[in-house]
Amino acid sequence: MAHIPQIKIPATYMRGGTSKGVFFRLQDLPAAAQQPGAARDALLLRVIGSPDPYGKQIDGMGGATSSTSKTVILSASKQPGHDVDYLFGQVAIDKAFVDWSGNCGNLSAAVGSFAVSAGLVDAGRVPHDGVAVVRIWQANIGKTIIAHVPISNGAVQETGDFELDGVTFPAAEVKLEFIDPAAEEEGAGGAMFPTGRLVDELDVPGIGVLKVTMINAGIPTIFVDAAAIGYTGTELQDAINLDPQALARFEAIRAHGALRMGLIGHVDEAAKRQHTPKVAFVAAPAAYIASSGKPVAAGDVDLLVRAMSMGKLHHAMMGTAAVAIGTAAAIPGTLVNLAAGGGPRQAVRFGHPSGTLRVGAEASEAGGAWRVTKAVMSRSARVLMEGWVRVPGDAF
Incomplete structure (x- = not known):
């Protein structure tokens, strides 16, 4: 043969x-x-x-x-x-x-x-x-x-x-x-905030109405307060990834958020679009032990962020989601900005499961519309x- x-x-x-x-x-x-x-x-x-x-x-x-x-x-x-x-x-x-x-x-x-x-x-x-x-x-x-x-x-x-x-x-x-970095996604009209609002109410069956910030910057991302879904923002991977019900809830948030952002025409289409949008939950600074065993003090960060990628909690932070975090943090009134203490800022250091990351963004408002000229970070x-x-x- x-x-x-x-x-x-x-x-x-x-x-x-x-x-x-x-x-x-x-x-x-x-x-x-x-x-x-x-x-x-x-x-x-x-x-x-x-x-x-x-x-x-x-x-x-x-x-x-x-x-x-x-x-x-x-x-x-x-x-x-x-x-x-x-x-x-x-x-x-x-x-x-x-x-x-x-x-x-x-x-x-x-x-x-x-x-x-x-x-x-x-x-x-x-x-x-x-x-x-x-x-x-x-x-x-x-x-x-x-x-x-x-x-x-x-x-x-x-x-x-x-x-x-x-x-x-x-x-x-x-x-x-x-x-x-504001993504020009089909259906969103190229808008950084596809609904025109910094904070929306998203009705997710089985979960209820959640306040969310939905942003197109770096990558389309849906931000939700950690406390609103029963978390502290200090969670590591196993706390989410070993809980099938938690994963299903995050996927439901992602699917209904994608529909609201105009990225899909029906919630069922989210299954064929796993990479975007992302879902992340945010919280005010708190101390925790990173996955490496390294302690992160509350004073080391401006806020905590945990993000989902391809249906699982990410071990650190996706670079594009970091752009979304930096962008949202620079705009007063978003959930990310509020978790970081509110007010204008040009950079933010956030805690993720593996440690911390700093990202900067230059934001400006004109005619009621926000624009970010660039986001900056270092990698290797x-x-x-x-x-x-x-x-x-x-x-x-």
């Missing part, structure tokens, strides 16, 4: 922020996968090892969490004033689909580094020593990200002493600027492995 051999595809396995993913140059993908569609999705599913009914992704590169079931496709930019086009695919673990509806802020930290190393940035714009300013076009949401990539002796510097809670080892700091990135991934030749 004849068997289809495996094929080799050039790829790089990278950590970006608190996520990991498989990075490809568009030109290196098989011809059938160089265009969006079923062939590309099938290929990426096989690379990552999905769908896996065991939920482990043993037969692929995925790590069986939302933070490690990710793919990135990069190419020289077709957008004026940009260096690289960045397309992100969130691969479902136990289902056969790839969600292209949003960005990954954590992996954004690795995009600039990969682009420089892969020759996607004009060599004349890369100093021998210093910082390369890489202009990234985020193709999923049509936004600009500026990555400040450290360069040493003509190559990307990956080692350093920058520490990021949720990442075990220090590395070189990569500063990211998310320019005009590192190549873990490079070479080829192999998949059966008939996998796509």
Whole structure:
């Protein structure tokens, strides 16, 4: 019996922020996968090892969490004033689909580094020593990200002493600027607050009426007060992820919020759009022990935030959700801002399950409408492995 051999595809396995993913140059993908569609999705599913009914992704590169079931496709930019086009695919673990509806802020930290190393940035714009300013076009949401990539002796510097809670080892700091981060989501009219209000009442069957802040910035996000759903904001992963009823409640909030935000036409459609929107709950500062055992004092943070990603509580914080947090914190009257004590602010440090993170945002109001020109945070990135991934030749 004849068997289809495996094929080799050039790829790089990278950590970006608190996520990991498989990075490809568009030109290196098989011809059938160089265009969006079923062939590309099938290929990426096989690379990552999905769908896996065991939920482990043993037969692929995925790590069986939302933070490690990710793919990135990069190419020289077709957008004026940009260096690289960045397309992100969130691969479902136990289902056969790839969600292209949003960005990954954590992996954004690795995009600039990969682009420089892969020759996607004009060599004349890369100093021998210093910082390369890489202009990234985020193709999923049509936004600009500026990555400040450290360069040493003509190559990307990956080692350093920058520490990021949720990442075990220090590395070189990569500063990211998310320019005009209010997401232009279909159905939301490009509005930062799709309903026009900073706080809404959301009626969720089985839960009741909740006050929520729904914002399109970085990634569409629904914020709710922790106390309103029975939490303190100090919870770690197991407190949520080992409670099936809690997970169902968060999914109900997400589905009804997505409908209210205009992202879907019926609550049933939320199941096919797992990556967006996100749901997060916020609380005033309080002391807790992070997942690493590190104590976080109430005075270390401005507020507490816990966020759901792909149906589970995230082990740290998604980069795009951090943009949403920083943006909402900068606008007086949102639930995020109120949890942080209220009033105008240009930066916020929040506590998450793995520790703390600082994010800044520049907000202004004109004619009753809020606008954020950019959000800023620091992450780190590192190549873990490079070479080829192999998949059966008939996998796509």
